[in-house]
Amino acid sequence: MLYLAVLYLIATVLATSPTDGYAPGYVQCPSNSKLTRDATGLSSSESSWVQSRKEITNAALSTFLTNANLTDFDVDSFLSSNSPTIGLAFSGGGYRAMLTGAGELAALDSRTNSANSGLKGLLQSSTYLAGLSGGSWLVGSVALNDFISVDEIISQDTLWNLNNSILDPDGIDVIGNTLYWTAVSAEIAAKQLAGFKVTITDPWARTLSYQLLTNSNPLEGSALCYSDIVNLDSFQNHQAPFPIVVSDSRAPGQLLLDSNSTIFEFNPYEFGSWDPALYQFIPTQYIGSDLDGGVPVNSYACVKGFDNGGFVMGTSSSLFNEVILDVSQVDIPTFLSDLLSTFVLDPVTALSVDIAYYSPNPFYESTSGRGPNIFSENGTLYLVDGGEDGQNIPLAPLIQPNRNLDVIFAHDNSADTDENWPDGTSLVSTYQRQFLPIGNGTHFPYVPDQNTFLNLNLTSKPTFFGCDAQNLSSLTDNYLDVPLVVYIANRPFSYWTNTSTYKMAYSYEEKIGMIQNGYEIETRLNTTLDEEWAACVGCAIIRRSQERAGTEQSEQCQQCFAQYCWNGDIYTGDALGENYSNDGLTSGTEYYNSTNVAGISDGGLDLFKKKRSTIN
Numbered sequence: 001m002l003y004l005a006v007l008y009l010i011a012t013v014l015a016t017s018p019t020d021g022y023a024p025g026y027v028q029c030p031s032n033s034k035l036t037r038d039a040t041g042l043s044s045s046e047s048s049w050v051q052s053r054k055e056i057t058n059a060a061l062s063t064f065l066t067n068a069n070l071t072d073f074d075v076d077s078f079l080s081s082n083s084p085t086i087g088l089a090f091s092g093g094g095y096r097a098m099l100t101g102a103g104e105l106a107a108l109d110s111r112t113n114s115a116n117s118g119l120k121g122l123l124q125s126s127t128y129l130a131g132l133s134g135g136s137w138l139v140g141s142v143a144l145n146d147f148i149s150v151d152e153i154i155s156q157d158t159l160w161n162l163n164n165s166i167l168d169p170d171g172i173d174v175i176g177n178t179l180y181w182t183a184v185s186a187e188i189a190a191k192q193l194a195g196f197k198v199t200i201t202d203p204w205a206r207t208l209s210y211q212l213l214t215n216s217n218p219l220e221g222s223a224l225c226y227s228d229i230v231n232l233d234s235f236q237n238h239q240a241p242f243p244i245v246v247s248d249s250r251a252p253g254q255l256l257l258d259s260n261s262t263i264f265e266f267n268p269y270e271f272g273s274w275d276p277a278l279y280q281f282i283p284t285q286y287i288g289s290d291l292d293g294g295v296p297v298n299s300y301a302c303v304k305g306f307d308n309g310g311f312v313m314g315t316s317s318s319l320f321n322e323v324i325l326d327v328s329q330v331d332i333p334t335f336l337s338d339l340l341s342t343f344v345l346d347p348v349t350a351l352s353v354d355i356a357y358y359s360p361n362p363f364y365e366s367t368s369g370r371g372p373n374i375f376s377e378n379g380t381l382y383l384v385d386g387g388e389d390g391q392n393i394p395l396a397p398l399i400q401p402n403r404n405l406d407v408i409f410a411h412d413n414s415a416d417t418d419e420n421w422p423d424g425t426s427l428v429s430t431y432q433r434q435f436l437p438i439g440n441g442t443h444f445p446y447v448p449d450q451n452t453f454l455n456l457n458l459t460s461k462p463t464f465f466g467c468d469a470q471n472l473s474s475l476t477d478n479y480l481d482v483p484l485v486v487y488i489a490n491r492p493f494s495y496w497t498n499t500s501t502y503k504m505a506y507s508y509e510e511k512i513g514m515i516q517n518g519y520e521i522e523t524r525l526n527t528t529l530d531e532e533w534a535a536c537v538g539c540a541i542i543r544r545s546q547e548r549a550g551t552e553q554s555e556q557c558q559q560c561f562a563q564y565c566w567n568g569d570i571y572t573g574d575a576l577g578e579n580y581s582n583d584g585l586t587s588g589t590e591y592y593n594s595t596n597v598a599g600i601s602d603g604g605l606d607l608f609k610k611k612r613s614t615i616n
């Protein structure tokens, strides 16, 4: 009891929700002036935070590169003149993505208690950590729990307890479940009573918090805001990477999203979009404030608490809102059943089940002074699951030229194939987006089509894209600024981690199986498939710095690149190679008429007996 009281005290001190609960509340505005800003560069807060973080990452990278046993490489001399910026991205895909991603993350964490993964310390060496949908549960849960380690999460009984679905967390305990839904309903009702429009994302967000935020707050994160991360020790001391959660915009009535959809990011300081369709940011803690042209309508009534941590993760994973609709079988409070039936009964609204309402729209009547802003007209900003535009890996924030990344580790736990494995679709979408007007100066290395991903085994072991910056000169003059991408796709080693995206409950054994397989994916089966895997990762990290300095790669790094880089080959496999295209690369080889069976991974379980027959 005393323990709870102490925790509660800590929680309320940290929580910025003025209501101490899920409902947002009113506070005095920081000033009468504009709260929004143009996306011309990083916020000054992020810039100075990153500068301090770099001191930590440089030290961690020194240890990492030393332990990686790079040959013909002087770590100290390299780090005295270079400071590579590393980003980690974790895809969507429900609990499959969260759990497999957790194993992958654990392999990079120096705190993980296991045989040396070879890659330990890479998390500590990274500046950015991005998540989307199921990946946002991992990133958000870790960040909002003050950079908790995966080991520690597993050791706890309540945090990440997936024994039962979110709909009936207490299993067959009817009273327990009823109390749970009563509490959830009361919190959503309080938000509505405070004058904010609520949607299915609200109950989804709250229930998600019971699983993901329990540790940080005895009230299941009800008052914990995404912007509260800035007050946590791990963030204040720059011990953790900068956590970013991604979401897309989709208005009611708009049915399909494509690469043209505007991508939003939540970071601890700011919320907004780099895309020219908006090109603005607002302090995350003031989302929900009534603004006109970025200026508070009433300087005594700004809003705090709208950026509830669960609500941010719930927005990024709003495709799961439909799961909540199934709760109608259980006895739930009238307020909630009324809210749900609005969506079930009205055929028009039913199409909007996945939309999270951000009302008032913080960008109402705002202009970036850079042309039209399609979001300024509406009183509500409509956001959906970050994976709905096909870019299921949160790469957009990491390829912003302002962030200057050298290398991105792109973890793909998507279910692209019929059997729930990834096939590179996400990378293809991100690659293509750079050529649209909305790409706005972002660049991404060449990648092949999905059939090639499968046929050339690019999903069966880690694959590097953009290995030679020079070869990207047809994309941009600033080719040295295009990050190298280390693509790591879900594969089975010790466990079938291709569970359905909508599998809502995992026993303890299943949870551990998923996490362990993620660990093995990341480490190349505990480095048994490649003893030099850590060195090869080191080669990827130092590559752009070397290219800028005109330094030749060591023999070892050349061998690593020969093994892990996509060299431009295309193998669509379906036809007789007639539709060969090498996307501007000069070195591609065309494979004609080869067998259509591909991809039994080295050491992995038997996979891809039948490859997909169509290109998306």
Ligand SMILES: *[C@@H]1O[C@H](CO)[C@@H](O)[C@H](O)[C@H]1NC(C)=O
Pocket (backbone or CB within 6 Å): 114, 115, 494, 516, 519, 520, 525, 526
């Ligand atoms: C890989 O290492 C992890 C962590 O030490 C361990 O749990 C797992 O059993 C190992 N896997 C294999 C196949 O040895």
Ligand SMILES: *[C@@H]1O[C@H](CO)[C@@H](O)[C@H](O)[C@H]1NC(C)=O
Pocket (backbone or CB within 6 Å): 067, 068, 069, 118, 531, 532, 534, 535
């Ligand atoms: C680096 O070499 C040392 C000594 O040979 C060895 O103990 C260690 O496991 C190696 N590290 C990696 C990541 O291979």
Ligand SMILES: *[C@@H]1O[C@H](CO)[C@@H](O)[C@H](O)[C@H]1NC(C)=O
Pocket (backbone or CB within 6 Å): 258, 259, 260, 436, 437, 438
């Ligand atoms: C994207 O928007 C541009 C105009 O901004 C339009 O020309 C193009 O056709 C759109 N592309 C897709 C795939 O919708």
Ligand SMILES: *[C@@H]1O[C@H](CO)[C@@H](O)[C@H](O)[C@H]1NC(C)=O
Pocket (backbone or CB within 6 Å): 250, 251, 252, 253, 254, 374, 375, 377, 378, 382
């Ligand atoms: C603004 O709202 C209207 C009506 O709901 C909708 O058609 C339009 O797409 C919305 N625009 C944006 C950018 O959300």
Ligand SMILES: *[C@@H]1O[C@H](CO)[C@@H](O)[C@H](O)[C@H]1NC(C)=O
Pocket (backbone or CB within 6 Å): 418, 419, 420, 496, 498, 499, 500, 606, 607, 608
């Ligand atoms: C997982 O993958 C295996 C091999 O591809 C397949 O046989 C199995 O049906 C898949 N499971 C699911 C749930 O898709």
Ligand SMILES: *[C@@H]1O[C@H](CO)[C@@H](O)[C@H](O)[C@H]1NC(C)=O
Pocket (backbone or CB within 6 Å): 455, 456, 457, 598, 599, 600, 601, 602
């Ligand atoms: C893909 O992997 C399988 C199994 O390791 C191998 O037989 C096949 O040759 C590989 N394909 C290519 C193009 O490397």
Ligand SMILES: *[C@@H]1O[C@H](CO)[C@@H](O)[C@H](O)[C@H]1NC(C)=O
Pocket (backbone or CB within 6 Å): 157, 158, 161, 163, 507, 508, 509
């Ligand atoms: C979840 O189930 C495991 C057994 O599979 C049990 O040890 C654990 O206590 C359960 N957790 C909770 C919170 O009920």
Ligand SMILES: *[C@@H]1O[C@H](CO)[C@@H](O)[C@H](O)[C@H]1NC(C)=O
Pocket (backbone or CB within 6 Å): 466, 467, 468, 471, 565, 566, 567, 568, 585, 586, 587
């Ligand atoms: C880059 O281009 C050179 C020259 O055409 C070629 O030898 C090399 O294989 C290419 N590298 C990649 C990763 O495609």
Ligand SMILES: *[C@@H]1O[C@H](CO)[C@@H](O)[C@H](O)[C@H]1NC(C)=O
Pocket (backbone or CB within 6 Å): 574, 575, 576, 578, 579
């Ligand atoms: C090759 O491309 C042409 C033109 O786009 C298309 O009609 C044809 O179906 C393609 N062939 C295969 C086997 O994909």
Ligand SMILES: *[C@@H]1O[C@H](CO)[C@@H](O)[C@H](O)[C@H]1NC(C)=O
Pocket (backbone or CB within 6 Å): 592, 593
């Ligand atoms: C390609 O496959 C067809 C049909 O299986 C076969 O007739 C042809 O000889 C093959 N071509 C080559 C170059 O192997």
Ligand SMILES: CC(=O)N[C@H]1CO[C@H](CO)[C@@H](O)[C@@H]1O
Pocket (backbone or CB within 6 Å): 275, 276, 279, 370, 371, 440, 441, 442
């Ligand atoms: C690099 C680039 O093209 N940046 C543009 C992104 O969009 C804004 C707003 O339209 C422009 O001002 C930038 O020049």
